[in-house]
Amino acid sequence: MSSSLEQISDRSSTNPAIAVEQVSFRYGRELPGRPWTIERVSFDVARGEVLGIVGPNGSGKSSLLKLLAGLLRAGSGQIHVLGQASSDLSPIALARMLAVVLQEQTQVFPFTVAETVLMGRFPHRQAGWWSFGSEADTPGDLACAQRAMAETDVLSLADRPVSELSGGELQRVMIARALAQDPAILLLDEPTAFLDINHQLDICSLISRLREERQLTVVLVSHDLNIASQYCDRVLMLKAGRLSHIGSPAETIKPDVLQAVYECEVVVDAHPQTGKPRVTMPMRIG
Amino acid sequence: MSNGHATPLISTTGTRDGRGSSGPAAELEWSRSGAILTRRRRHLVLFGLLAASIVVTVLCSSFGAAALSGNDWLTALRELITPEHGDSAGTAGVILFQLRVPRVLMGFLVGGALASVGVTLQALLRNALADPYVLGVSSGAALGAAIAMLLGIGATSILLPMLPLWGFAGGLIALALIYRMAQSHGRLPIHSLLLAGVILNAVLTAMIMFITSIMDPARSAGLMAWLMGSLTAPGWIGLIGIALYVMAGIMCLLYYAPVLNVLTQGEDTARSLGIDTEQTKKRLYALTALLTGAVVSVSGMIGFVGMVIPHVVRMAIGSDHRLLMPASALVGGMFLVVSDTIARTAFAPAEIPVGIVTALAGGPFFLYLLLWRKDRMV
Numbered sequence: 001m002s003s004s005l006e007q008i009s010d011r012s013s014t015n016p017a018i019a020v021e022q023v024s025f026r027y028g029r030e031l032p033g034r035p036w037t038i039e040r041v042s043f044d045v046a047r048g049e050v051l052g053i054v055g056p057n058g059s060g061k062s063s064l065l066k067l068l069a070g071l072l073r074a075g076s077g078q079i080h081v082l083g084q085a086s087s088d089l090s091p092i093a094l095a096r097m098l099a100v101v102l103q104e105q106t107q108v109f110p111f112t113v114a115e116t117v118l119m120g121r122f123p124h125r126q127a128g129w130w131s132f133g134s135e136a137d138t139p140g141d142l143a144c145a146q147r148a149m150a151e152t153d154v155l156s157l158a159d160r161p162v163s164e165l166s167g168g169e170l171q172r173v174m175i176a177r178a179l180a181q182d183p184a185i186l187l188l189d190e191p192t193a194f195l196d197i198n199h200q201l202d203i204c205s206l207i208s209r210l211r212e213e214r215q216l217t218v219v220l221v222s223h224d225l226n227i228a229s230q231y232c233d234r235v236l237m238l239k240a241g242r243l244s245h246i247g248s249p250a251e252t253i254k255p256d257v258l259q260a261v262y263e264c265e266v267v268v269d270a271h272p273q274t275g276k277p278r279v280t281m282p283m284r285i286g
Numbered sequence: 287m288s289n290g291h292a293t294p295l296i297s298t299t300g301t302r303d304g305r306g307s308s309g310p311a312a313e314l315e316w317s318r319s320g321a322i323l324t325r326r327r328r329h330l331v332l333f334g335l336l337a338a339s340i341v342v343t344v345l346c347s348s349f350g351a352a353a354l355s356g357n358d359w360l361t362a363l364r365e366l367i368t369p370e371h372g373d374s375a376g377t378a379g380v381i382l383f384q385l386r387v388p389r390v391l392m393g394f395l396v397g398g399a400l401a402s403v404g405v406t407l408q409a410l411l412r413n414a415l416a417d418p419y420v421l422g423v424s425s426g427a428a429l430g431a432a433i434a435m436l437l438g439i440g441a442t443s444i445l446l447p448m449l450p451l452w453g454f455a456g457g458l459i460a461l462a463l464i465y466r467m468a469q470s471h472g473r474l475p476i477h478s479l480l481l482a483g484v485i486l487n488a489v490l491t492a493m494i495m496f497i498t499s500i501m502d503p504a505r506s507a508g509l510m511a512w513l514m515g516s517l518t519a520p521g522w523i524g525l526i527g528i529a530l531y532v533m534a535g536i537m538c539l540l541y542y543a544p545v546l547n548v549l550t551q552g553e554d555t556a557r558s559l560g561i562d563t564e565q566t567k568k569r570l571y572a573l574t575a576l577l578t579g580a581v582v583s584v585s586g587m588i589g590f591v592g593m594v595i596p597h598v599v600r601m602a603i604g605s606d607h608r609l610l611m612p613a614s615a616l617v618g619g620m621f622l623v624v625s626d627t628i629a630r631t632a633f634a635p636a637e638i639p640v641g642i643v644t645a646l647a648g649g650p651f652f653l654y655l656l657l658w659r660k661d662r663m664v
Contacts, residue, residue: 110604
């Protein structure tokens with residue numbers, strides 16, 4: 001029993017969660033004049049790692065995340081997810097390994113929170129065509145959804161329409177839907193955007209908790225350098241579609257690096273509790 | 287759908303309490319609060335609506351210029367089963383089985399098709415105000431039928447069954463045009479699709495108006511009545527053909543109900559959940575166009591059913607398409623049958639186009655939503 005477990009973990013540890021090799025991408029492939037949105041980017045994400053992607057506006061952060069999620073197709077280069085080339089995987093197979101929470105999440109219809117989270121079970125559904133769309137959620141689906149909702153603390157909202165939730169509640173419901181997919185990898189696009197500091201803290205501590213309890217690999221895009229510094233194992237900095245720096249917060253969240261990437265001066269000191277780098281805007285006079 | 291009780295923004299109990307309990311416990315709790323659609327609730331609602339549909343069909347077949355009692359029904363049914371009187375069938379029997387019942391069944395099919403197409407397009411376009419006519423397929427079908435009438439095809443009784451075929455062809459051509467206009471890089475973006483639909487609708491409507499204006503006034507009145515939407519009693523063979531077609535179409539849409547649920551979450555999210563969105567959208571638009579084209583070509587442009595019914599049913603039973611789709615089809619069928627009964631009887635022996643009745647019922651309902659239930663207007 002224990003030896004087989006070791007074998008599995010041995011075999012799995014040989015492949016990183018995500019391996020990106022020389023990936024380039026541009027919108028509108030037919031138009032030759034277009035500049036690359038992502039240009040020859042290579043990096044690995046280790047299993048159980050939390051990687052933060054940061055960079056100036058328009059540097060290609062969200063595009064890179066969508067490439068990892070299989071929502072955009074790389075113009076050249078390869079992306080491997082858990083050792084398999086993502087271009088060879090069917091959408092369903094990819095959805096069983098990797099879940100993504102995007103920024104686009106306006107809720108048009110009043111589905112309940114429980115119904116919305118259960119949509120995360122779609123890649124696992126077993127029903128054949130003969131059920132004509134009438135299949136009910138299985139006990140396994142319900143258990144998965146319930147676990148995800150407990151982890152994100154939205155169980156008490158189960159019967160509320162999603163169209164009536166606040167921003168913080170909706171973000172946690174969206175993460176619950178992604179967790180219901182039972183993925184090995186979770187991708188998050190700006191998970192704390194438009195949230196107040198209380199809810200930002202909620203989401204960030206949730207990410208740390210998920211990594212410990214589920215051994216999830218997390219890749220998150222953020223504008224907030226402090227969130228990247230406090231909650232990520234490594235930080236990847238993009239500049240104009242190219243990988244500029246990658247490394248631990250101590251190696252990347254430094255005045256000279258930030259000056260090079262963002263082309264502005266910042267003040268970096270140590271977080272009073274963790275000692276990790278903390279970024280502050282300088283006073284600019286005149 | 288409960289939404290009254292206030293829940294604290296951050297509940298401190300959920301995490302600890304929820305972790306211990308298992309799936310079936312959640313099912314019990316969630317089915318009681320209506321948080322999820324259970325098999326039991328789905329069956330209860332659908333059997334209830336099916337029973338109501340049968341009652342409405344029988345009742346509405348009894349109303350008309352000549353009111354028919356239960357006795358007339360029994361006599362007519364007996365005659366139908368044992369035609370011992372030879373070819374001299376009773377008047378009640380003729381009225382029921384040659385005129386009323388075919389027309390009522392036709393109304394039910396048309397209403398059901400319009401409502402389920404409306405449900406599908408609202409989910410696809412992520413817009414609760416979408417209806418079967420939004421993409422211009424219906425205008426194509428109407429133009430096809432108008433051209434047929436202009437050429438005199440609809441006027442001669444031998445070629446009368448040709449009219450739906452012209453309408454259907456018009457609808458298909460419109461669909462092909464929309465695909466050509468809206469497609470970019472092999473994708474069908476919602477915004478260009480809606481724009482293409484609006485443009486096509488405007489152009490085709492202008493062409494229909496042009497045809498109406500150059501037509502012989504006697505016949506253009508008939509065309510106008512048809513454009514406003516009106517039901518007629520079809521022959522039994524035609525009815526069976528339409529029934530098979532419409533039911534096959536609705537079954538195909540039902541098959542996509544779980545996919546439609548996921549598509550409402552946005553296209554990128556749907557793709558990340560494993561759906562080939564471009565292929566699915568193309569298939570679903572084609573299905574809705576095939577249904578709309580057929581329905582418009584037999585009954586004209588009956589408005590509001592495809593928009594209001596999905597909306598009302600969603601408010602009553604929730605958004606899950608596994609129930610919303612079949613329930614809307616049944617409610618849409620009943621709504622159109624009742625509307626058509628009013629259209630037949632309100633000014634009897636004269637008839638008004640049923641499209642006027644549905645618009646008069648649907649318009650004020652939307653006004654009510656807008657004025658007093660703004661929170662419900664999604």
